[in-house]
Each structure stands twice: as C-alpha cells, then as structure tokens.
Amino acid sequence: MRHFYRGDGAPPPPWPLRRAVMAAKRRAMEDFCERWESGGAGVRQWRRRTAGTAGRPE
Structure with missing residues (x-):
C-alpha cells in the first residue's frame, strides 16, 4: 500500500x-x-467481507 501512496509523494494516511x-x-454498501x-x-x-477484514492489521 505504501507504494500506492508514494506515487504522489504524500505519506499514507x-x-x-x-x-x-x-x-x-x-x-454503506451493505x-x-x-x-x-x-x-x-x-x-x-x-x-462476510466485514467479518473477514475486521481484525486485519495494516
């Protein structure tokens, strides 16, 4: 993900x-x-998506 944000030179949120x-x-989608x-x-x-990503670390 950091590579994605480096494209514009800003640090990732x-x-x-x-x-x-x-x-x-x-x-909102649900x-x-x-x-x-x-x-x-x-x-x-x-x-299912919410349950699968709830505890995901960065």
Missing part, C-alpha cells in the same frame, strides 16, 4: 483512519444491498 473509511464504505434485497446475496457478501 494513518491506518486507523484508512480502516474507519473502509468500514464506513462497507456499511445498507444499499439491504434496501435492494433484504437479506439477499449482496447483504450476505458484504457481511
């Missing part, structure tokens, strides 16, 4: 901030899927 932004995006098809495949997939 702190991990807690990146993790919070990713979590918010996952929640909410969208829930509105589209309550309890559907999309909802289940976003829940």
Whole structure:
C-alpha cells in the first residue's frame, strides 16, 4: 500500500483512519444491498467481507 501512496509523494494516511473509511464504505454498501434485497446475496457478501477484514492489521 505504501507504494500506492508514494506515487504522489504524500505519506499514507494513518491506518486507523484508512480502516474507519473502509468500514464506513462497507456499511454503506451493505445498507444499499439491504434496501435492494433484504437479506439477499449482496447483504450476505458484504457481511462476510466485514467479518473477514475486521481484525486485519495494516
């Protein structure tokens, strides 16, 4: 990930901030899927993704 951020010369954002932004995006996507098809495949997939990344270190 550091190579990605080095492209513009700026340091990467702190991990807690990146993790919070990713979590918010996952929640938003899960909410969208829930509105589209309550309890559907999309909802289940976003829940699996959230569970799989919840404790991931940087």
